Amino acid sequence: MINYKENQECKTAIIEINRPTQLNALNNKVITDLSDKLNDIEHTPSIRSVIISGVGDKAFVAGADIKEFQDFTTERAIELSKSGKIKLFNKISHFSKPVISAINGYALGGGLELALSTHIRIASSSAKLGLPECSLGLIPGYSGTQKLPQIIGVNLAMEMILTAKMINAEEAHRIGLVNHVVEQDNLLEKCLKICKLFHGTSPEALSSAIKSINSCYLNEGDDVESREFGALFETDNFKEGVNAFLQKRKPNFN
Numbered sequence: 001m002i003n004y005k006e007n008q009e010c011k012t013a014i015i016e017i018n019r020p021t022q023l024n025a026l027n028n029k030v031i032t033d034l035s036d037k038l039n040d041i042e043h044t045p046s047i048r049s050v051i052i053s054g055v056g057d058k059a060f061v062a063g064a065d066i067k068e069f070q071d072f073t074t075e076r077a078i079e080l081s082k083s084g085k086i087k088l089f090n091k092i093s094h095f096s097k098p099v100i101s102a103i104n105g106y107a108l109g110g111g112l113e114l115a116l117s118t119h120i121r122i123a124s125s126s127a128k129l130g131l132p133e134c135s136l137g138l139i140p141g142y143s144g145t146q147k148l149p150q151i152i153g154v155n156l157a158m159e160m161i162l163t164a165k166m167i168n169a170e171e172a173h174r175i176g177l178v179n180h181v182v183e184q185d186n187l188l189e190k191c192l193k194i195c196k197l198f199h200g201t202s203p204e205a206l207s208s209a210i211k212s213i214n215s216c217y218l219n220e221g222d223d224v225e226s227r228e229f230g231a232l233f234e235t236d237n238f239k240e241g242v243n244a245f246l247q248k249r250k251p252n253f254n
């Protein structure tokens with residue numbers, strides 16, 4: 001479910017999510033594999049940075065796997081949201097080495113939340129980004145409601161989340177959601193160039209910088225988000241939203 005390689009010259013680990021037929025949607029196995037691999041990397045001093053991307057040229061990650069959580073109860077949904085944050089999303093945010101997302105296509109829902117967890121985001125010119133959860137009768141459950149406002153401001157985050165709209169790479173760059181936009185063929189090269197710049201810095205200093213910058217944003221919002229996310233699983237509109245997606249039709253919300 002994930003591919004792994006190392007670029008020795010840049011001292012970088014490159015992880016690709018490998019479920020292209022499902023647009024690299026995050027299921028439990030992908031989350032576990034990513035989490036385990038990050039644990040290994042954390043303890044490998046020769047690796048100084050990490051790049052996360054998706055296999056293929058259509059999707060980075062098109063979200064959490066809707067088929068996997070469609071029948072969840074509130075309790076299970078809260079648990080999934082919280083455990084995902086601990087296992088993966090917060091692990092990336094607080095990782096001691098810089099993590100870059102190479103956004104090679106759709107970054108939607110949990111996929112954009114994965115990118116929001118990384119420290120630097122580079123998009124290909126064909127990337128499309130959004131938090132479409134409200135159009136499924138849900139809200140983002142992997143810290144999107146917390147991190148998106150931190151990155152682009154409350155004003156624009158409200159609009160993106162409440163309208164569920166997707167934006168293109170150029171717009172994402174204009175509003176500061178991604179650091180750079182490059183052609184798809186140059187995406188990895190651009191990320192590796194940034195990884196090389198880390199060579200001129202001290203690893204301990206980078207770890208301390210990440211910790212210090214993140215400390216500004218620690219609050220209880222993540223718990224509120226998980227609770228609100230789970231509560232929506234009881235609603236008829238959630239069932240309608242998910243059924244509409246699976247039946248490839250527009251939802252008809254009450």
Ligand code: CO8
Nearest residue numbers: 022023025062063064065066067081108109110132141142
């Ligand atoms: N989950 C499961 N399967 C998916 C997902 C997904 N998120 N996205 C795409 N797929 C599957 C499709 O079902 C389809 O499978 P199949 O061939 O078996 O029917 C395959 O990938 C290809 O997708 P499409 O045929 O839909 O491709 P299109 O090019 O027509 O459309 C889109 C591409 C626009 C990206 C479309 O696939 C789409 O809208 N996907 C869903 C996007 C979305 O709503 N993402 C948010 C999901 S919810 C979420 O992420 C919640 C995060 C918080 C979770 C917290 C804990 C659970």
